[in-house]
Amino acid sequence: MGANVMNAFRSRHEERYRDAAVGDGLGRERSPSRLLGRNAALLGAGAALAAAAVYVQMRTREAENTNPPAGRFIEVEGVRLHYLERGQGQPLVLLHGNGSMIQDFETSGLIEEAAKHYRVIAFDRPGYGYSTRPRSTIWGPQAQAELLHHALHLMGISRPIVVGHSWGAMVAATMALDYPGAVKGLVLMSGYYYPTARLDVPFASQPAIPLIGDLLRYTVSPLLSRMMWPAVLRKLFGPKEVPERFAREYSVWMTLRPSQLRAAAAEAALMIPAAFSLRNRYRELDVPVAIVTGSSDRQVSSRFQSERLHDEVRRSTLHVATGVGHMVHHFAQGEILSAIEEVGKELPQRQAVPRIHAQRIPLH
Structure with a gap:
């Protein structure tokens, strides 16, 4: 009887082992070749990710070697901020949009034109260009406004005119709201000021997800973003063509x-x-x-963003560049410089400025 029990136990044990080895839990057998195929697929995926990581690292180093820091650094509350300073006169601070950096203002020609009349300070906002972005802080507009306020104080700069583009416009507005005596005036370009449904947010925010986002950023995301780059530029610059100077001088891989x-x-x-x-x-x-x-901004609605803001802000003027998209500073520099001058004079009236046709100021 003892032998029969042992044989029965052994038989059941072998049956379970066989099921685990060749079954898939649904009564189907897995052949050795099928198991080998799955393992090969996993190894192939791992090898592809490793190759992508090596390629991304190579392009990152190449981009940084080709585009070294053009400005200076200042340490503020554990953040190493990179900034570019040009010209003399009344201080003028430039804040770029999401995904961008100082190079955007450089390639537009706005820095060199404004520097003829102002002391221009263009910042790489936290995490962009050569500025760091510690994970310990949620870098919303308030946190960035506080950081830049302290940076300007350390630099001895008081009451600047602050120019913000796109996401940077929220930071600029927050600087004036939280530190009203420290800002002389605002020029807000192509800004997003009021919450709306955004279909692009779920996809665009994936690289920020803990753990999985880190894997994506160092492997797949840069490659996919590079493939999508022409379409992204068409949306940003459209209906205009991408300016030759931007296409020639702006570093794609610094952005990626x-x-x-x-x-x-x-x-x-x-x-x-x-x-x-x-x-x-x-x-x-x-x-x-x-x-x-x-x-013709394809990124944010001029009507529901800029025009609404103009309706709510008492001391505001509205400048609409006809036939121009989101990257307004690349095509309507004359109007932007006029807006900066207007703000510098502290004109109190509220008005809508007639629509203007985009024109480019010759670059010297």
């Missing part, structure tokens, strides 16, 4: 570095909540505000 993709993804995720938190505060702005927008 893992560190910068993390910042861009985080700001994509923060965009709607940030606009929601600011939506009822704009009426508190008590500095001159020039609002500049393109009539």
